[in-house]
Amino acid sequence: MKIVKPIIIVLLFCLLTVFTQIGGLVYLISISLHRLINKTVNNKYYRQITKAVVFMVLYCLTTFLIVPPLARLSGRVPLPFSQINHLKPLNRLTCLFNRNYVRPQLKQAAFAVAAEMNHKYPGSTLNYLDASFPFINGFPLMPHLSHNDGKKLDLAFFYIDNKTGLETDKTPSPIGYGISEEPRAGEINTTQACLIKGYWQYSFLTKIVPQGNKVNFTFDSLRTKALVTQG
Structure with missing residues (x-):
């Protein structure tokens, strides 16, 4: 013993x-x-x-x-624990687990994108997900193999609340991962492509995170497209 x-x-x-x-x-x-x-x-x-x-x-x-x-x-700074300049963590556990560190330039870029999104769509708040750990280049932030240098930041999609029909800053998944949008006709099935290449970890959370909340939201393609095309 x-x-x-x-x-x-x-x-x-x-x-x-x-x-x-x-x-x-x-x-x-x-x-x-x-x-x-x-x-x-x-x-x-x-x-x-x-x-x-x-x-x-x-x-x-x-x-x-x-x-x-x-x-x-070491050249990394934390993203805000609560909403600042229209930017906030989707889940504060991201901050508690020290997964919210980026390079100063990326932090300013995130603030700029959040401000622009709020300008185009008043009331919108940009939710960030995983970034990097605070120390050591090359130290992996699982399951993200590339989030190891403070230069990567995941952002949550935008959604519409099906109950109110209004834009919302909430998401189907409380952590931003594990509930995904299915590819439309003619689009590449990225999840399947990753599985074929052996990157099983990217779809693993879909088997763990409950999917029941997905019916309460509709993917906001308009705001998400504006987010993706920023800059």
Whole structure:
């Protein structure tokens, strides 16, 4: 049984590193405090809760106070946590997981596109999805093989709310991925083309994300076309 704990620690370290980049390191730091927690908290149940809380506090402090200034030294800056200049994350977990870092030039470009979209379609807000991690060129942001240099940023499509018939900034998928639009007649089936080439990860989320919410939205081809053709 002694081997189980180290295995769990290694697995958690790897998972946290893969999904957040810094989470694994923060986890190791929090483990260094476990001996102190074991001495000061007698109840086994509260002891585990305390360890989890300590990790979460350390993680949040690191994510929002320590990482941003350090990332700037390596030429990357965070995109906004909440709406600024008509740009916001579709899901704030993107920011919590440190997947919202870009080069300063890309950040300004995103703001410019968001402002232009709001000018053309008043009330529109541009939702961003995955960008890059804060550190290390070449460090992959799974499942995006190319999001490793701060120069890539995914943007959400625009939709119309079927209940109101009005333009909306909401999307069928809460994370922006996993619910996709089917190709129209004459269009290339990109998903199928990727599968043939072995890139299965791009359609994997469609098998995980519930598809029921898709019927509540209609793809807004007008605004999305304007977004794609910006610049």
